Amino acid sequence: MDKKIRNVLLVLLIFVVGTAVFALIKTRTKKTCDHCNIVIMDIDILRADELPCYGYSRNTTPNICQFAKKATVFKDNYSTSVLTLPDMFSIITSLYPTFHHVNTATIDKLSANIPTLTEILKKEGYRTVFIGDSEYSGTINNQNNGLRGFDMVTQEPIEKVMEELSKSSQPWFIYYYSGDLHMPYLLPKNTKPMENMPAPKNLPINQTDFDKRLNIYLKNHYKEVFNKKAIKEYSSIILSPDKPATELFYSLKSDNEKMKEYLIDVWKPEFNVYMESFDQNNSSEVSYVRMIYDTKLNLVDNKLEKVLKKLDTKESIKNTITLISSNHGESFGEHGNFSHNFSPHSELYYTPLIIKAPQLKAKQIQNTSSNMDILPTILDLTGIKKLDSFQGNSLIASINQKENLENFAMSEYWGNIILQNKKWLYFLPAEAKYIEQSMLFNKENDKDENTNVSMQNTELVKMLYKRADLLRSYSGINYKIETIPTNEIKIDPEKIKRIQKEGYF
Numbered sequence: 049m050d051k052k053i054r055n056v057l058l059v060l061l062i063f064v065v066g067t068a069v070f071a072l073i074k075t076r077t078k079k080t081c082d083h084c085n086i087v088i089m090d091i092d093i094l095r096a097d098e099l100p101c102y103g104y105s106r107n108t109t110p111n112i113c114q115f116a117k118k119a120t121v122f123k124d125n126y127s128t129s130v131l132t133l134p135d136m137f138s139i140i141t142s143l144y145p146t147f148h149h150v151n152t153a154t155i156d157k158l159s160a161n162i163p164t165l166t167e168i169l170k171k172e173g174y175r176t177v178f179i180g181d182s183e184y185s186g187t188i189n190n191q192n193n194g195l196r197g198f199d200m201v202t203q204e205p206i207e208k209v210m211e212e213l214s215k216s217s218q219p220w221f222i223y224y225y226s227g228d229l230h231m232p233y234l235l236p237k238n239t240k241p242m243e244n245m246p247a248p249k250n251l252p253i254n255q256t257d258f259d260k261r262l263n264i265y266l267k268n269h270y271k272e273v274f275n276k277k278a279i280k281e282y283s284s285i286i287l288s289p290d291k292p293a294t295e296l297f298y299s300l301k302s303d304n305e306k307m308k309e310y311l312i313d314v315w316k317p318e319f320n321v322y323m324e325s326f327d328q329n330n331s332s333e334v335s336y337v338r339m340i341y342d343t344k345l346n347l348v349d350n351k352l353e354k355v356l357k358k359l360d361t362k363e364s365i366k367n368t369i370t371l372i373s374s375n376h377g378e379s380f381g382e383h384g385n386f387s388h389n390f391s392p393h394s395e396l397y398y399t400p401l402i403i404k405a406p407q408l409k410a411k412q413i414q415n416t417s418s419n420m421d422i423l424p425t426i427l428d429l430t431g432i433k434k435l436d437s438f439q440g441n442s443l444i445a446s447i448n449q450k451e452n453l454e455n456f457a458m459s460e461y462w463g464n465i466i467l468q469n470k471k472w473l474y475f476l477p478a479e480a481k482y483i484e485q486s487m488l489f490n491k492e493n494d495k496d497e498n499t500n501v502s503m504q505n506t507e508l509v510k511m512l513y514k515r516a517d518l519l520r521s522y523s524g525i526n527y528k529i530e531t532i533p534t535n536e537i538k539i540d541p542e543k544i545k546r547i548q549k550e551g552y553f
Contacts, residue, residue, distance in 0.1 A: 080431030095377030125401035166197030278310035
């Protein structure tokens with residue numbers, strides 16, 4: 049070949065390859081927000097259908113929904129559990145509760161070798177901050193290794209923390225937790241309910257009213273609440289008809305060590321006092337209770353107004369990824385349940401997921417997603433390498449995909465397995481030994497999820513039973529951990545193949 053022609057071809061080759069490489073680099077840059085700042089707003093106990101941007105009639109969250117107009121909104125998202133603690137750990141590890149093993153407060157602890165979102169970001173040079181603005185923010189703490197990797201834990205207003213972090217060129221990550229929606233639904237003094245409705249006669253509206261009722265309960269049921277050691281040490285308070293026991297109860301409850309040492313029951317006293325204050329079978333009274341919850345939600349939304357506006361400025365839009373989620377929903381009499389008692393039904397798992405990132409367009413996504421997917425999605429958006437041990441999937445790829453009704457989100461509690469999407473809800477009870485004990489609900493035709501149609505959909509039930517039973521079989525799995533530098537979980541390769549085959553990750 050002529051030397052001149054060879055040179056021309058060589059130049060052309062260099063040009064073509066260079067153009068392709070440049071295009072690839074350009075595409076990658078466009079797809080990732082390299083080490084962008086990250087904010088997770090975890091509004092606990094928030095069911096998605098309580099937001100107007102998810103179809104609710106009451107204007108509970110005008111600020112969140114205004115923010116959502118320019119964001120990617122996942123319309124069929126589910127939490128991994130009916131309890132806050134296991135779902136929070138699923139968010140920060142991208143592991144099902146069965147695999148991260150953190151289900152019970154004060155008892156369970158995350159393995160020191162299971163990497164968390166915070167630790168991954170810290171290794172990438174992020175400044176990491178946890179903000180808890182309520183008494184329930186202690187759910188994730190140092191004792192259970194949930195706060196591992198955070199540089200700072202605070203209750204400062206989120207906008208103030210952001211302002212301080214932005215003074216440095218270092219990228220930052222904020223996990224903001226709000227537990228304000230927890231039952232009992234009590235309003236600050238001088239706060240009016242959202243609507244003028246007839247109130248149940250005995251329903252406490254503020255903390256003062258509730259504490260009076262709680263004190264009576266604690267005096268009458270002290271042997272069910274306080275153990276013998278507490279009764280002996282604090283007899284002058286617990287057994288005295290003149291001294292209130294509420295302050296002691298709250299004090300012991302707020303300290304994990306004291307709670308284990310002195311209290312038999314932490315949750316039931318408050319739940320029982322509130323539930324006894326209205327008629328659970330009276331639809332008007334139940335509607336009023338839900339309206340008070342909505343009022344509390346509106347207060348949370350108002351509290352976030354400033355920070356949401358700040359996150360919607362030009363500067364933040366360029367360099368910040370914001371994610372709004374919840375750990376589980378809430379029941380208001382559906383299926384005879386209130387609060388978040390154990391139940392397989394979707395009102396307890398259907399949660400919002402709203403993501404605003406520089407490279408994402410405003411869009412509503414109908415495909416099913418899970419809180420399990422939050423961690424890999426964040427890493428995908430920032431261009432940080434994902435770990436093979438993640439069981440969730442990045443949602444970036446699904447944004448442009450057509451609706452897939454074969455995709456199911458998995459949730460669990462105490463061995464009970466729920467698989468669901470927009471159309472179907474499948475439930476396998478913990479005690480079930482046979483496929484015939486499965487339950488299946490068609491959510492499109494049966495919005496209240498009252499009719500078990502498993503016998504009419506045997507092939508679907510077979511497929512879902514196989515998935516649920518497989519996951520349940522790993523509840524006692526032990527992890528073999530690689531060396532710390534890789535920080536990845538090593539599970540038997542054959543087990544990984546089986547789970548991958550069933551579509552778990």
